[in-house]
Amino acid sequence: MLVSLARVASESGWVRPIVDGSDVLEIAGGRHPVVEKALAASGEGPFVPNDLSLDGQRRLLILTGPNMAGKSTAMRQAALITVLAQAGSFVPAARARIGVVDRLFTRVGAADDLARGQSTFMVEMAECARILNQATPRSLLVLDEVGRGTSTFDGLALAWAIAEQIHDVVTARTLFATHYHELCDLAAEKPRALNLTMSVSEVDGRVVFLRKIVPGAASRSYGIQVARLAGLPDAVLRRAREILANLEAQEPADHRHKQLPLFEAHKSAVEEALGQLDLSRMTPLEALNWLADQQKKLR
Template sequence: KVAEAGERAATRERACIAHLKRLALNSGTAIAAAARALAELDLHAASAQLATEGGWCRPELTERAEFCITAGRHPVVEAVQKRARGPAFVPNDCDLSPGRRLCLLTGPNMAGKSTWLRQNALMVVLAQAGLFVPATAARMGLVDRLFSRVGGGDDIAGGRSTFMVEMAETAAILNQATARSLVVLDEVGRGTATWDGLAIAWAVLEALHDRIRCRAIFASHFHELTALAGRLPEVQLARMQVREWRGEVVFQHLVGPGASERSWGVHVARLAGVPRPVLKRAAEVLAALETRARAGGRDALAEELPLFAQARPEPAAPASPLHAMLAELDLDALSPREAQEALYRLKSLADQKIDPDAEATAAQHENTVAATSDTVV
């Protein structure tokens, strides 16, 4: 009996499983219908929870070619910031109504250009899926296709560079988009030489405006493109707003009217940890380029650029111990205790009332005496 108990139990289990399988197959239609009903209930419950807790609104869908978002937000970025207890997400409007259906967006990196592009594209996906959208109000005309060319990537195995992938995606947009489409483009033409990239971006912007006539957001660092606002009637200019405070750049993450005058790329490089000598040299080259651009336009930029000139170190001026110590301090690397000790040392040097000019005179006198002694010898 003990030896046969295991086999009897296995036989009973197989019989029970076979019985359950027959019951499930006989009730397959009802089970599938219940699963679909539960999935739909789950979808609506999740949508209602998002709308209630996140302050989402019910979008108004129309047949007109319009796109008006009031205080829109990026749902994923906003959720991550809340979870991390970070700063509150800054909402922004978007108006691509007839007469202003193509927005040319300029401004620095890290200021939120890509986020704004993507959140407006997500509004279309959510609204046309029948869901609420993260905004105070939303009214948009139906979109037949949504096109996005944001970010960078390559296809090494396929023999396509980053710029080739970018151009292939841009070509797909230009060949397939219609007047009912929504297009978001970020930094078209940045993967090649400056004038080549500017020419491509210029032509793409004109094609979107004149031939395709779709609603579009076109983000770019080519500030020369802003000249098109005067000759393309349905182009509106927008920029990411920044503030300069005590020599620092503060990104406000706000979209405002007009064109940005600078990209603040050197500032972003500093935030990324690029070494100070490189940043200093980049600032010198940038200042030279901007000066020549203001003085003589494009032709002047091609002449005597300092890009490959070696930086000539200026002769060091005589410095007092106080100045020398200040120059050696790395303020960003000091702990509170080290900062306090440095202040004490600086105070001690300052109390000695060292005169840099007197030191320079003394040093010059010593050099003169040494030279005279050599001559006498």
């Protein structure tokens, strides 16, 4: 086993990681060893290395980005590098520092276990329950698209609540990929959450994957473009575009209405303004005028 690890390390340019007692997980130029090899074998261009950094202040990384952009690959390579490092191996990265992880939890993919009485969504939720109940602040969590096996609003609500619980209570280092772009609002509310996205560029309406993780949030999933790449019949794609346009046209009014309960934690404009007041520099009269202004706006 050791000879195998040594050999793959020397042939594939792996490096010796630092493994310590910190709560850091820092990977520079990380690669997914299997995807990298597969891309090289098929001649489909080079694997794009990525950086990832978690520590005491950065606990919950919310990763958004189009389908096929490389979210799952980036998360799994971080998990693989962690396992390899703790097993005593070199790792596929330019540099890595891994604060020891007590357990690695994953929730990925859509599988069912019909023989044991578990539907696809049941399996998904059972895995989430296990993570929320058993993970410690020392664990590493990889959650890939939680909440996809049910209706959109149920799924979004569950994904949101699970992410909050992880941030507030579990506090484990967490990589959380999602197509619910609404979840990016968590980063504004939660001190240890932040948004990362896979960069893409659009050329003549076609999406080009750059495979680089950058700060920020995605606004679209490009699902129909990816379905086209996958070979869905033209008629279906045309119809899907039509339906999408209709849905998007309806969205503003509907969306705001439906999202209200979910977004209660958001500050209203009044609360926002109130938070920014510098009371120590205001006279009582100014404060009273401000109050009157706000009241006027509400009427």
